[in-house]
Amino acid sequence: MTPTEIAEHPLLSTNWYHKLELLPGLVTNGPGFDNLVVTRAMLNGIDVAGQNCLDIGAMDGLVAYLLERRGAGRSVAYDRNSRPLNPISNGDRFRFAREALGSNVEFLWDMPLKHVWAASAEIGLRTYDVVVFAGVLYHMFDPLAGLAVARNLVRDGGLIVVETGATLDASASMHANVGGRFYPADDYWLPSVRTLEYWMRFLHLEPIDATFLHHRVVDGLPVIRVAVTCRAVESFRATPDDDWMRRQNLGAFVPDFQECLNWDEVKSDKPPVPYQHSGRHIARHPGSDVLDLFSTLTSSPAMLAAEHPELMQLLLADR
Numbered sequence: 001m002t003p004t005e006i007a008e009h010p011l012l013s014t015n016w017y018h019k020l021e022l023l024p025g026l027v028t029n030g031p032g033f034d035n036l037v038v039t040r041a042m043l044n045g046i047d048v049a050g051q052n053c054l055d056i057g058a059m060d061g062l063v064a065y066l067l068e069r070r071g072a073g074r075s076v077a078y079d080r081n082s083r084p085l086n087p088i089s090n091g092d093r094f095r096f097a098r099e100a101l102g103s104n105v106e107f108l109w110d111m112p113l114k115h116v117w118a119a120s121a122e123i124g125l126r127t128y129d130v131v132v133f134a135g136v137l138y139h140m141f142d143p144l145a146g147l148a149v150a151r152n153l154v155r156d157g158g159l160i161v162v163e164t165g166a167t168l169d170a171s172a173s174m175h176a177n178v179g180g181r182f183y184p185a186d187d188y189w190l191p192s193v194r195t196l197e198y199w200m201r202f203l204h205l206e207p208i209d210a211t212f213l214h215h216r217v218v219d220g221l222p223v224i225r226v227a228v229t230c231r232a233v234e235s236f237r238a239t240p241d242d243d244w245m246r247r248q249n250l251g252a253f254v255p256d257f258q259e260c261l262n263w264d265e266v267k268s269d270k271p272p273v274p275y276q277h278s279g280r281h282i283a284r285h286p287g288s289d290v291l292d293l294f295s296t297l298t299s300s301p302a303m304l305a306a307e308h309p310e311l312m313q314l315l316l317a318d319r
């Protein structure tokens with residue numbers, strides 16, 4: 001595409017999700033959502049050079065392009081499809097931006113998340129070294145199954161950055177989006193950060209770093225955007241007093257969650273993906289080395305999106 005063809009393309013006047021600079025000074029009209037601030041704060045700790053990466057829920061592709069520019073071995077963008085009322089697929093915008101940017105990001109589109117493992121196998125990948133699962137979980141009808149399916153896409157020793165809306169409360173809750181009280185769109189559940197951390201550890205994901213932004217208070221619950229970097233590990237990460245989590249290995253459960261994942265499929269001999277910790281304070285569960293997400297987040301200040309406008313867009317020079 002020539003610069004004129006890009007600048008005059010009819011897709012430019014549609015509603016973009018991301019702010020992407022396609023030509024010098026020509027930026028798509030996305031609102032510049034602030035959840036990218038926490039996602040990118042966590043991504044800054046991962047040297048993705050040579051690593052195979054997957055961006056789940058890529059929309060216009062900002063994260064996938066960023067990973068490509070940082071030298072990912074392969075950068076794959078996945079999204080299911082557009083919302084029913086949207087006549088223009090987000091895939092149309094993604095493919096246009098990809099071409100305009102001269103990007104080689106690969107893409108898996110128009111399929112449910114549970115099909116991504118098989119679709120990845122078809123392009124010779126199956127699991128990934130680095131997975132970004134940002135802004136998706138709180139949209140899912142069944143977020144626990146969604147987290148399990150995402151876990152099946154990151155190989156043991158790999159890293160996953162999970163970013164989602166959540167509540168900053170210490171209860172072990174999944175708060176229902178009754179009447180759209182938290183979000184007006186296709187959002188069903190908002191996990192408390194304690195719940196989010198627990199299900200991560202249950203699914204062999206060890207939280208190693210986290211940061212957050214405050215959004216608002218709803219029904220007394222602080223609503224935040226939280227990004228957690230997790231290491232995919234070979235077993236669950238139970239606290240010393242938690243016999244219930246251990247029971248999953250004792251044949252005491254019908255392992256329904258294994259309909260969403262297969263532990264054999266994520267085994268890997270590759271070395272752990274290195275992670276440079278953000279330096280934010282980490283609090284541990286008493287008597288253990290397990291990260292306590294609620295205490296970790298409440299013992300450090302929230303990030304302020306207004307201080308990081310550069311992270312809410314992707315300019316041509318950004319790396």
Ligand SMILES: C[S@@+](CC[C@H](N)C(=O)[O-])C[C@H]1O[C@@H](n2cnc3c(N)ncnc32)[C@H](O)[C@@H]1O
Nearest residue numbers: 056057058059079080081113134135136139140
């Ligand atoms: C809020 S956008 C997030 C875009 C991008 N990841 C970011 O953080 O800027 C939500 C994304 O989640 C995807 N999504 C929502 N529910 C999903 C589901 N059940 N399965 C797979 N993807 C889903 C949407 O298609 C969309 O790409």
